[in-house]
Amino acid sequence: MSEQNTSKIEPKILQGFLELLPAEQILFNKMMDIIRSNYERFGFVPLDTPVIERAEILLAKAGGETEQQIYRFTKGENDLALRFDLTVPLARYVAMHYNDLSFPFRRYHLGKSYRGERPQAGRFREFYQCDIDIIGNGELSIINDAELPGVIYNTFKEMGFENFTIKINNRRVLNGFFEFLKLSDKTVEILRVIDKIDKIGKENIIKELKDMGLEDNAVDKIIEFIHINGSNAEIISKLRALGIENTEFNTGLNELEQVSQLINKFGVPLENYKIDLTIARGLGYYTGTVYETILNDYPQLGSVCSGGRYDNLAEHFTEKKLPGVGISIGLSRLFYQLNKIGLVKGEASTPAKVLVISMLEDLDYPVEVATKLRQSGINTEIFTEKKKIGAQFKYADKQGIPFVVVVGEDELKGNFATLKDMKTGNEQKLPIDGIVVKIK
Amino acid sequence: MSEQNTSKIEPKILQGFLELLPAEQILFNKMMDIIRSNYERFGFVPLDTPVIERAEILLAKAGGETEQQIYRFTKGENDLALRFDLTVPLARYVAMHYNDLSFPFRRYHLGKSYRGERPQAGRFREFYQCDIDIIGNGELSIINDAELPGVIYNTFKEMGFENFTIKINNRRVLNGFFEFLKLSDKTVEILRVIDKIDKIGKENIIKELKDMGLEDNAVDKIIEFIHINGSNAEIISKLRALGIENTEFNTGLNELEQVSQLINKFGVPLENYKIDLTIARGLGYYTGTVYETILNDYPQLGSVCSGGRYDNLAEHFTEKKLPGVGISIGLSRLFYQLNKIGLVKGEASTPAKVLVISMLEDLDYPVEVATKLRQSGINTEIFTEKKKIGAQFKYADKQGIPFVVVVGEDELKGNFATLKDMKTGNEQKLPIDGIVVKIK
Numbered sequence: 001m002s003e004q005n006t007s008k009i010e011p012k013i014l015q016g017f018l019e020l021l022p023a024e025q026i027l028f029n030k031m032m033d034i035i036r037s038n039y040e041r042f043g044f045v046p047l048d049t050p051v052i053e054r055a056e057i058l059l060a061k062a063g064g065e066t067e068q069q070i071y072r073f074t075k076g077e078n079d080l081a082l083r084f085d086l087t088v089p090l091a092r093y094v095a096m097h098y099n100d101l102s103f104p105f106r107r108y109h110l111g112k113s114y115r116g117e118r119p120q121a122g123r124f125r126e127f128y129q130c131d132i133d134i135i136g137n138g139e140l141s142i143i144n145d146a147e148l149p150g151v152i153y154n155t156f157k158e159m160g161f162e163n164f165t166i167k168i169n170n171r172r173v174l175n176g177f178f179e180f181l182k183l184s185d186k187t188v189e190i191l192r193v194i195d196k197i198d199k200i201g202k203e204n205i206i207k208e209l210k211d212m213g214l215e216d217n218a219v220d221k222i223i224e225f226i227h228i229n230g231s232n233a234e235i236i237s238k239l240r241a242l243g244i245e246n247t248e249f250n251t252g253l254n255e256l257e258q259v260s261q262l263i264n265k266f267g268v269p270l271e272n273y274k275i276d277l278t279i280a281r282g283l284g285y286y287t288g289t290v291y292e293t294i295l296n297d298y299p300q301l302g303s304v305c306s307g308g309r310y311d312n313l314a315e316h317f318t319e320k321k322l323p324g325v326g327i328s329i330g331l332s333r334l335f336y337q338l339n340k341i342g343l344v345k346g347e348a349s350t351p352a353k354v355l356v357i358s359m360l361e362d363l364d365y366p367v368e369v370a371t372k373l374r375q376s377g378i379n380t381e382i383f384t385e386k387k388k389i390g391a392q393f394k395y396a397d398k399q400g401i402p403f404v405v406v407v408g409e410d411e412l413k414g415n416f417a418t419l420k421d422m423k424t425g426n427e428q429k430l431p432i433d434g435i436v437v438k439i440k
Numbered sequence: 441m442s443e444q445n446t447s448k449i450e451p452k453i454l455q456g457f458l459e460l461l462p463a464e465q466i467l468f469n470k471m472m473d474i475i476r477s478n479y480e481r482f483g484f485v486p487l488d489t490p491v492i493e494r495a496e497i498l499l500a501k502a503g504g505e506t507e508q509q510i511y512r513f514t515k516g517e518n519d520l521a522l523r524f525d526l527t528v529p530l531a532r533y534v535a536m537h538y539n540d541l542s543f544p545f546r547r548y549h550l551g552k553s554y555r556g557e558r559p560q561a562g563r564f565r566e567f568y569q570c571d572i573d574i575i576g577n578g579e580l581s582i583i584n585d586a587e588l589p590g591v592i593y594n595t596f597k598e599m600g601f602e603n604f605t606i607k608i609n610n611r612r613v614l615n616g617f618f619e620f621l622k623l624s625d626k627t628v629e630i631l632r633v634i635d636k637i638d639k640i641g642k643e644n645i646i647k648e649l650k651d652m653g654l655e656d657n658a659v660d661k662i663i664e665f666i667h668i669n670g671s672n673a674e675i676i677s678k679l680r681a682l683g684i685e686n687t688e689f690n691t692g693l694n695e696l697e698q699v700s701q702l703i704n705k706f707g708v709p710l711e712n713y714k715i716d717l718t719i720a721r722g723l724g725y726y727t728g729t730v731y732e733t734i735l736n737d738y739p740q741l742g743s744v745c746s747g748g749r750y751d752n753l754a755e756h757f758t759e760k761k762l763p764g765v766g767i768s769i770g771l772s773r774l775f776y777q778l779n780k781i782g783l784v785k786g787e788a789s790t791p792a793k794v795l796v797i798s799m800l801e802d803l804d805y806p807v808e809v810a811t812k813l814r815q816s817g818i819n820t821e822i823f824t825e826k827k828k829i830g831a832q833f834k835y836a837d838k839q840g841i842p843f844v845v846v847v848g849e850d851e852l853k854g855n856f857a858t859l860k861d862m863k864t865g866n867e868q869k870l871p872i873d874g875i876v877v878k879i880k
Contacts, residue, residue, distance in 0.1 A: 008759070013532075019488075026485070046465050050453055076556070093459070126490050134824075265811065267815060368705055374481050380481070381546065384574075
């Protein structure tokens with residue numbers, strides 16, 4: 001029945017795809033679990049949508065580069081594409097299931113997206129995104145904008161980070177400011193330039209703004225504006241002191257003040273968030289609060305969690321007005337980067353806490369011991385192959401399994417087992433109940 | 441910046457794709473969590489492979505119907521396809537990472553696969569599979585074949601099932617039997633017919649066998665053979681009493697005896713597993729032990745967890761001999777079926793255990809209360825929109841949130857809150873610490 005295969009196919013994966021070995025995968029999953037439990041802690045609802053959508057759905061919002069990167073193909077008569085983010089599927093979902101949902105609709109989605117980007121370090125063609133969004137029906141209170149930094153803070157804290165800053169800004173403040181300068185028609189363009197300040201520096205920003213045809217005094221004002229600093233309260237008063245009589249600006253300023261005061265009440269220490277007027281988020285998409293998150297010891301990683309407020313999630317699919325606010329963690333990229341700078345350290349290649357090693361011919365007793373450990377909730381593996389005892393211990397060591405339970409003739413007769421702590425080397429003869437207690 | 445969209449795109453998904461509402465999604469995830477924790481309890485290692493693979497990798501094993509159903513497309517110069525199961529990617533993974541893995545390699549994989557099947561109830565084009573496999577390097581002890589029913593038993597038990605049967609058989613017993621009847625060249629064909637006994641019944645099986653050109657006495661022996669019954673021990677002795685002098689048959693019989701005795705030691709009660717000589721698993725793939733799992737109250741669902749032993753996992757990719765044994769739960773299909781017969785009952789549309797409702801203008805106090813609850817590990821949502829208190833309670837009720845915490849002027853002044861149990865209607869004024877204790 002088995003055909004003879006003489007020529008083998010080389011086992012390899014596509015360029016730009018991330019695949020992990022078990023020790024790394026365990027740590028990746030641990031990060032995902034932390035994200036998930038924090039999203040649930042804040043009452044977000046899980047969602048899972050198809051990876052394949054009708055192309056016209058995904059292309060409703062895609063454009064430019066994204067459209068070129070999209071994986072699109074036909075099957076039968078269907079024009080299909082793989083989702084390139086989790087936001088367009090969310091928009092489609094909320095419009096489609098509108099009558100079955102309660103608003104504000106708070107959803108989280110941990111899932112893979114696909115972009116056929118040019119392969120480069122840390123950019124993947126298949127990548128996990130971990131998104132939360134809160135969608136209002138017609139309107140959505142500003143309190144939600146203050147809550148999301150609370151989620152970011154708790155999530156990164158539990159991942160083991162201490163020294164990170166959630167940077168916040170408000171697009172209305174920026175838009176109003178440019179309106180006041182009579183540069184509204186150039187707002188998007190100017191924001192794109194400002195957004196690059198950390199990458200290209202002040203002088204290049206000035207040059208680019210002048211190249212756009214801006215007058216010197218406008219450029220000066222822009223530079224002055226984006227360099228306003230101090231505590232959050234100081235930044236707010238300096239902005240107010242500018243005396244800019246513009247509705248958009250002042251609405252945004254009030255929002256920014258409210259949000260920056262309230263974030264602290266969500267348990268975020270003052271040192272972990274900061275107004276940064278240079279944060280604009282390049283996309284035309286955001287309309288109010290915007291976020292970026294910087295690991296201060298590793299600024300080269302860029303923002304590890306970003307997002308913001310938008311006016312209308314699903315305008316391509318429904319007449320309903322659905323404002324929202326959301327954030328996203330690009331987990332594949334983050335994991336890759338953390339791994340590269342040595343911040344991901346795997347101790348184990350298995351979730352097993354115990355390896356049962358047997359020196360008996362008959363398998364009944366070792367299996368009984370393993371079954372009792374498992375019934376007590378302890379992740380347990382039995383070494384099943386006939387290998388020398390030394391090789392079996394080596395396996396436990398290589399896999400990073402913290403405890404070995406050995407059973408031989410003495411153990412069988414005495415109805416106990418020998419527990420070895422692989423870290424300390426300590427050995428103890430104990431009844432199985434005692435082993436359970438010891439390990440737990 | 442926002443374009444005017446007059447024509448809307450109808451928000452819909454492709455036929456044959458499963459998408460759940462929040463209450464269902466929560467239950468789906470709960471089943472997935474149970475599967476995952478049981479797989480880890482038995483020391484299986486998590487794995488995640490790309491959904492997109494090089495087409496030649498996936499097509500190495502696909503054939504016939506599967507090849508037609510595969511989603512295959514090009515991007516740039518790459519000939520790509522979406523995986524149609526988790527086994528071919530596992531074979532590629534083990535061959536590719538052979539030097540980095542420890543054997544026996546015990547992996548679990550919960551992930552989506554894709555088949556462009558003709559849409560029909562319970563058959564999905566995108567579906568979750570939950571697989572475990574144990575891969576040996578050169579050889580793999582029979583004890584592993586007995587362990588997998590232990591995993592199946594614990595998983596389905598924790599899902600809430602009691603009355604189910606794990607049916608086991610051994611392909612060698614079948615193959616040896618047919619060899620003895622000098623029908624080896626027709627083994628695959630006969631097994632395919634036998635496999636249908638539950639669907640088409642004995643008379644049709646006899647007819648099909650005769651149509652194949654089998655002599656009457658051979659047909660009689662086959663029918664007699666597959667109707668051997670009794671306890672597992674009785675079946676083994678009846679098989680032995682047949683006096684079939686065939687190496688393959690007797691090797692298989694010894695394996696079947698060993699496995700059927702050992703399964704019990706893995707904690708599976710005798711009433712939950714049974715030798716069934718009609719189980720063959722249509723595929724040519726399996727070479728030893730085979731499994732099917734039947735929910736006895738719902739036999740129409742067919743097997744909810746199947747698998748078996750195979751000789752060589754990765755023959756298309758490597759010269760290394762890699763025998764293995766594995767099982768798979770088709771979770772999307774199972775969930776759909778259980779939902780259809782009313783066995784999936786959602787109580788909540790959110791993981792939130794508490795909804796904080798505020799009657800205050802100032803948001804500081806309700807946010808502080810919610811933050812304390814969250815810091816105590818309680819999943820908490822704040823109702824953020826300005827709605828009448830009745831509407832807010834209605835929201836909690838609709839979402840299935842079990843507790844509401846109300847804060848108003850009195851609560852703010854007294855530094856407490858009012859806890860309402862939504863099931864009993866009981867209300868209590870308590871300090872926040874007291875609320876935490878009460879809910880936990």
